[in-house]
Amino acid sequence: MKKFLILFCCSIIFLGCSKKTVPSKPNYTLNNNNNNNTSSNKTIDSSSTTSNVTDTVANVSANTVMVITDGYGRLLTPQQNLPQDAGIKYNNLQLSKGFTTQERANLQARYHTIPPRVLYVPQQYGLSSLKGNYYIYKKKFWYWKKADGLYYLDEKYYL
Numbered sequence: 001m002k003k004f005l006i007l008f009c010c011s012i013i014f015l016g017c018s019k020k021t022v023p024s025k026p027n028y029t030l031n032n033n034n035n036n037n038t039s040s041n042k043t044i045d046s047s048s049t050t051s052n053v054t055d056t057v058a059n060v061s062a063n064t065v066m067v068i069t070d071g072y073g074r075l076l077t078p079q080q081n082l083p084q085d086a087g088i089k090y091n092n093l094q095l096s097k098g099f100t101t102q103e104r105a106n107l108q109a110r111y112h113t114i115p116p117r118v119l120y121v122p123q124q125y126g127l128s129s130l131k132g133n134y135y136i137y138k139k140k141f142w143y144w145k146k147a148d149g150l151y152y153l154d155e156k157y158y159l
Helices: 002-017 046-063 103-113
Strands: 030-033 041-046 068-070 118-119 133-137 141-143 149-151
Touching: 133 149
Parallel strands: 030 041
Antiparallel strands: 068 118, 118 149, 133 141, 141 149
């Protein structure tokens, strides 16, 4: 009888502690100019968002670090999206070279992620040392500035 009571208490505690509580996702809908959605869902008016987005694109690109090429060789930021005052001209064919499969496997095994290959870093975020200008991405990866004005991942990560 004692064993049965202990088993019953342990099973109740186990079942009570194993339930996960996950909050429900908010339900947002996009409301066009002509549609009047009277549901209780939160709505976002598309006319107000488009004007705000176009105004802030130029300001955001001048003050943020942008990924030019990811680890797979895909160009994520074209030249026309870079700030005009940077004056950076790059060769798309040279930048489209990604990591080899062995280098990607090495990065995935060591760092559990595949970092971007080339970055654009505004001047105020770049650091300098005796070796040259550098930037530390996500407090883990070091990027070095080359002659074209872009920052390239240090080779010690993928060798």
